[in-house]
Amino acid sequence: MTTATLSVSEICLAAREASRGLATVDRAAKDAALEAIAVALINRTPEILAQNAIDMEAGHQAGLSTALLDRLELNPQRIAAMADGVREVIALKDPVGECIEEISRPNGLRIRKVTVALGVVAVVYEARPNVTIDAAALAVKSGNAIVLRGSSAAAHSNAILAAVASEAIASAGLPEAAISLVAGGGRDELKELATQDSIVDIIIPRGGESLKAALSAVATVPVIYAASGNCHIYVHSDADLSAAKAIILNAKTQRPGVCNAAETLLVHRDIAAEFLPQTLGALAEAGVELRVDSRARALAPDLANSTVEAIDEDWEREFLDLILAVAVVDSEQEAINHINRHGSGHSEAIITTDPEVGQRFQLGVDAACVYVNASTRFTDGFEFGMGAEIGISTQKLHARGPIGLSELCTYKYLVDGDGQVRP
Amino acid sequence: MTTATLSVSEICLAAREASRGLATVDRAAKDAALEAIAVALINRTPEILAQNAIDMEAGHQAGLSTALLDRLELNPQRIAAMADGVREVIALKDPVGECIEEISRPNGLRIRKVTVALGVVAVVYEARPNVTIDAAALAVKSGNAIVLRGSSAAAHSNAILAAVASEAIASAGLPEAAISLVAGGGRDELKELATQDSIVDIIIPRGGESLKAALSAVATVPVIYAASGNCHIYVHSDADLSAAKAIILNAKTQRPGVCNAAETLLVHRDIAAEFLPQTLGALAEAGVELRVDSRARALAPDLANSTVEAIDEDWEREFLDLILAVAVVDSEQEAINHINRHGSGHSEAIITTDPEVGQRFQLGVDAACVYVNASTRFTDGFEFGMGAEIGISTQKLHARGPIGLSELCTYKYLVDGDGQVRP
Numbered sequence: 001m002t003t004a005t006l007s008v009s010e011i012c013l014a015a016r017e018a019s020r021g022l023a024t025v026d027r028a029a030k031d032a033a034l035e036a037i038a039v040a041l042i043n044r045t046p047e048i049l050a051q052n053a054i055d056m057e058a059g060h061q062a063g064l065s066t067a068l069l070d071r072l073e074l075n076p077q078r079i080a081a082m083a084d085g086v087r088e089v090i091a092l093k094d095p096v097g098e099c100i101e102e103i104s105r106p107n108g109l110r111i112r113k114v115t116v117a118l119g120v121v122a123v124v125y126e127a128r129p130n131v132t133i134d135a136a137a138l139a140v141k142s143g144n145a146i147v148l149r150g151s152s153a154a155a156h157s158n159a160i161l162a163a164v165a166s167e168a169i170a171s172a173g174l175p176e177a178a179i180s181l182v183a184g185g186g187r188d189e190l191k192e193l194a195t196q197d198s199i200v201d202i203i204i205p206r207g208g209e210s211l212k213a214a215l216s217a218v219a220t221v222p223v224i225y226a227a228s229g230n231c232h233i234y235v236h237s238d239a240d241l242s243a244a245k246a247i248i249l250n251a252k253t254q255r256p257g258v259c260n261a262a263e264t265l266l267v268h269r270d271i272a273a274e275f276l277p278q279t280l281g282a283l284a285e286a287g288v289e290l291r292v293d294s295r296a297r298a299l300a301p302d303l304a305n306s307t308v309e310a311i312d313e314d315w316e317r318e319f320l321d322l323i324l325a326v327a328v329v330d331s332e333q334e335a336i337n338h339i340n341r342h343g344s345g346h347s348e349a350i351i352t353t354d355p356e357v358g359q360r361f362q363l364g365v366d367a368a369c370v371y372v373n374a375s376t377r378f379t380d381g382f383e384f385g386m387g388a389e390i391g392i393s394t395q396k397l398h399a400r401g402p403i404g405l406s407e408l409c410t411y412k413y414l415v416d417g418d419g420q421v422r423p
Numbered sequence: 424m425t426t427a428t429l430s431v432s433e434i435c436l437a438a439r440e441a442s443r444g445l446a447t448v449d450r451a452a453k454d455a456a457l458e459a460i461a462v463a464l465i466n467r468t469p470e471i472l473a474q475n476a477i478d479m480e481a482g483h484q485a486g487l488s489t490a491l492l493d494r495l496e497l498n499p500q501r502i503a504a505m506a507d508g509v510r511e512v513i514a515l516k517d518p519v520g521e522c523i524e525e526i527s528r529p530n531g532l533r534i535r536k537v538t539v540a541l542g543v544v545a546v547v548y549e550a551r552p553n554v555t556i557d558a559a560a561l562a563v564k565s566g567n568a569i570v571l572r573g574s575s576a577a578a579h580s581n582a583i584l585a586a587v588a589s590e591a592i593a594s595a596g597l598p599e600a601a602i603s604l605v606a607g608g609g610r611d612e613l614k615e616l617a618t619q620d621s622i623v624d625i626i627i628p629r630g631g632e633s634l635k636a637a638l639s640a641v642a643t644v645p646v647i648y649a650a651s652g653n654c655h656i657y658v659h660s661d662a663d664l665s666a667a668k669a670i671i672l673n674a675k676t677q678r679p680g681v682c683n684a685a686e687t688l689l690v691h692r693d694i695a696a697e698f699l700p701q702t703l704g705a706l707a708e709a710g711v712e713l714r715v716d717s718r719a720r721a722l723a724p725d726l727a728n729s730t731v732e733a734i735d736e737d738w739e740r741e742f743l744d745l746i747l748a749v750a751v752v753d754s755e756q757e758a759i760n761h762i763n764r765h766g767s768g769h770s771e772a773i774i775t776t777d778p779e780v781g782q783r784f785q786l787g788v789d790a791a792c793v794y795v796n797a798s799t800r801f802t803d804g805f806e807f808g809m810g811a812e813i814g815i816s817t818q819k820l821h822a823r824g825p826i827g828l829s830e831l832c833t834y835k836y837l838v839d840g841d842g843q844v845r846p
Contacts, residue, residue, distance in 0.1 A: 020763065020787075020789075023786070024786045024787065103807065105807075109797060109801060109806075111807055111808075118819055118820075119789065119819065202820060216643060220639060222645070222818070224820075243841075246842065246844055247844055249844075251844075255845075340443065362835075363446070363447045366443075366446075366542065367835065369835065369836040370837055370838070371840065372837075372838070372839045372840065373839070373843075374839075374840030374841075374842070374844075375845050377844070378532060378843065378845060383528070383532075384526065385528060396542065396624050396625075396833040397625060397645045397647075397821040400833055400835065400836075401836050410819040410823055411823060412785075412791060412792065412793060412823065412824075413791060413823075413824050414785045414793055414795075415793070415795070415797055416781070416794075416795045416796070416797075417794065417795065418666075418796055418797075419663070419666035419670065419796055420797040421669055421670055421672075421673035421674075421677070421797075421798045422798050422800035422801060422806070
């Protein structure tokens with residue numbers, strides 16, 4: 001929707017109105033609207049690139065880093081990939097209208113608990129413009145109106161992408177206001193968005209800790225944080241050490257900048273002397289900076305030059321980089337305690353050959369995803385078979401783990417009677 | 424737990440610690456602890472009555488209303504009823520450890536989505552002391568530690584009840600700190616409790632709008648409001664008018680002080696002339712004060728003395744009393760729009776003989792429970808077959824409708840592999 005002249009609250013009210021219509025639209029109509037978005041992205045590629053060029057030029061002038069400019073840049077291949085992403089969402093099943101539970105009561109009442117759209121979903125995100133389309137597609141499929149608030153660095157790119165998407169769904173008969181973008185990227189707009197109680201049903205921020213802090217200070221709308229991951233790999237005394245080595249190397253180095261990468265390695269004392277020197281050597285060779293506790297350091301004297309002594313803060317850090325904290329623990333329970341104290345409740349793994357030990361770890365560790373003998377890097381909507389997601393929640397309420405189509409829904413109870421009154 | 428000397432944050436930390444142990448306890452141990460509570464309530468009745476007498480005496484001196492004193496008063500029958508309530512919770516199935524979904528991935532990963540306790544649940548409530556036991560029993564059964572914060576008027580009663588319950592579960596081998604009571608009833612304690620992020624997992628207030636306002640201003644812990652109900656009955660043009668009359672009489676008068684009682688009656692214009700005079704007459708006879716719009720008033724000239732003209736605020740009010748707002752509408756869609764604009768998303772009903780009209784109403788109305796041909800008074804954990812509940816949520820996130828054992832749980836993903844790493 002063209003929203004440049006509307007206030008945040010006007011945009012949200014229009015989205016609320018649009019959400020009423022969208023909530024009861026059937027799958028065919030939603031999929032047709034998504035296909036219209038995919039087609040429009042390809043057809044309007046020149047317009048999108050022209051607007052993106054304005055952001056890129058401003059980014060160059062503002063001295064944005066190469067990494068940020070790369071995140072910001074669009075090209076025909078990236079736009080085609082967005083269109084493909086929309087078509088992947090078309091292929092997912094409709095999350096709305098599923099009967100989760102059916103209860104027949106002795107008095108003849110029939111109660112069905114049925115999934116329905118949440119209503120209005122707001123997504124707050126940083127530079128990458130493709131989130132505009134990814135999030136909009138998930139919202140349309142789940143019958144929600146979406147209010148997007150990107151960063152000012154991507155303002156022109158986001159505006160044209162949101163316009164392309166909302167005009168496309170309007171051409172397919174859905175309300176144009178079901179997809180809209182808040183124009184300003186400032187803290188005032190963020191606060192106004194985060195306080196639209198009973199108009200916006202949920203805010204999902206995708207971004208770092210500063211965005212989280214800014215939101216939690218002001219939000220009265222419920223927030224689900226697609227939050228940070230301080231993930232651990234614990235190698236138990238009976239572990240297959242070659243599997244353990246492969247898993248920690250994968251979890252740390254395959255893509256270190258993401259939330260499901262490992263940040264701390266915990267090793268049982270009984271196998272530490274055998275496991276640590278070779279594994280730390282391989283990690284160091286892969287370019288990983290190692291912050292190790294004194295026990296681990298003593299076991300790998302050859303690596304004295306490749307390691308530094310860990311400080312307390314290292315156990316809390318999400319490095320998002322080729323840095324790993326390493327500690328030796330005396331028991332499985334000490335590993336569980338360490339993880340529950342320092343972890344962020346994202347993804348945690350144990351390497352063990354004893355299924356009972358694995359099960360106890362899965363029960364005892366308080367996190368969204370608890371692995372036995374696998375890399376934490378699998379925590380992801382696609383890897384879980386759920387399809388596209390908006391992020392990974394480390395909260396316990398409503399959505400824990402990947403936030404996909406089902407998590408963008410709530411439920412209601414439909415109760416059918418034939419005149420029942422309460423005695 | 425004896426908590427008089429501990430600060431709110433110390434109580435919460437002890438509860439968090441206790442919750443780790445409780446989360447993995449099996450059903451038999453939890454049920455045994457609940458049985459110990461039921462037995463202790465009976466055995467320690469004299470102590471409980473002695474402490475309650477102190478609150479009653481203070482209440483008399485403070486000039487509490489008869490209604491409030493009645494809510495506060497305990498006697499052997501009421502204590503026995505609490506014990507019975509605990510035994511009803513024993514009979515409910517364990518909500519923890521249920522596999523909601525199982526996914527096998529092509530790479531051999533097995534992913535199970537399993538229900539687990541939330542961790543630490545805080546319940547904030549007003550005078551009635553039995554909530555202490557009801558809420559504690561639900562928490563123990565769902566593997567959660569609970570922090571209770573009652574009103575100062577019931578301080579002695581709540582303290583002895585919490586002590587009886589926590590000592591009973593300790594005697595059965597569960598951590599005593601799994602049930603504790605915040606001593607002070609002031610706003611400072613409320614604020615401290617509501618800001619224990621990452622220690623307390625959820626706060627459930629049971630109380631009026633002032634408690635809700637006090638909490639939403641300060642809470643950083645997620646809150647689920649067991650909130651107010653502005654419930655509607657809409658009588659469609661094809662309704663069975665005698666069923667409609669029985670339902671509105673039941674929904675308004677059977678127990679007017681509760682959240683699932685009806686507050687507004689909407690009537691389709693085509694049957695208003697036939698339906699309204701007799702139904703309004705019956706309601707007036709039952710002692711209901713009628714606040715009617717001008718169209719309805721014109722149709723019931725004989726009732727001019729029993730009705731007053733509705734003002735705008737009447738459509739928004741949860742009267743919780745023998746008062747009913749009444750309006751004539753031109754269409755089913757106007758009724759849906761009225762409800763979505765003015766309702767609180769609790770319980771809404773249509774009376775119609777056309778299943779398609781009923782279905783459209785159920786789809787279009789945005790509320791926790793949407794009825795066709797039944798009284799809204801059935802929105803209740805027991806009436807829904809879920810057993811005891813802490814309240815009715817009008818929120819859309821996590822829990823909508825009755826907040827029972829399942830809603831006191833979250834889930835985690837347990838992922839089992841044999842060495843998988845991400846390519």
